[in-house]
Amino acid sequence: GQQLNQSPQSMFIQEGEDVSMNCTSSSIFNTWLWYKQDPGEGPVLLIALYKAGELTSNGRLTAQFGITRKDSFLNISASIPSDVGIYFCAGLAGGTSYGKLTFGQGTILTVHP
């Protein structure tokens, strides 16, 4: 099935460093969502974006909804060990795409203390 192009696939960083990841699509989305998933658990919502150009922060996390509506990025500042996990972007199209999120492949984040 269709997936968003999420990059990088994995990141190994030192505690305190900033992290940036992004998602691109050939299709337009009306909503972009960013999730974090820990092993054996469901994805947890981090940030929701609803408007092209929107920039939203949640603590050390900042995300933006691209102007073209085909991309989004997530930044994490001053990373800490508990940031370890898999980060997913997800897009929701309009029209009759009821309840259907399209996901990126995920970015595996490892933080070395």
Place this chain on the structure above:
Amino acid sequence: KAGVTQTPRYLIKTRGQQVTLSCSPISGHRSVSWYQQTPGQGLQFLFEYFSETQRNKGNFPGRFSGRQFSNSRSEMNVSTLELGDSALYLCASSSPSDRGHRETQYFGPGTRLLVL
């Protein structure tokens, strides 16, 4: 508010059997979506229910079905299980904002299904 709950959390079945998974959405949420997560295919949309009606369906065979009850709780069923059905099955509930299409999905912990 309590989050999305899914039961059971873990399940082991054999090929050919069928399985039913349950999802209770966040109180007040009327939309429930189901997803299959595997290492190879990632997160794939199965179907969505709203007010007991299936409004959208992904590209899965007819062995995968679901339903929603009047209290918004949802079940999904997989018949004639195959080895490839081993996956984490996730449900998510949402309640579109009254200001428009500000839909946000909240996920449950998932049901881990292993087919032997």
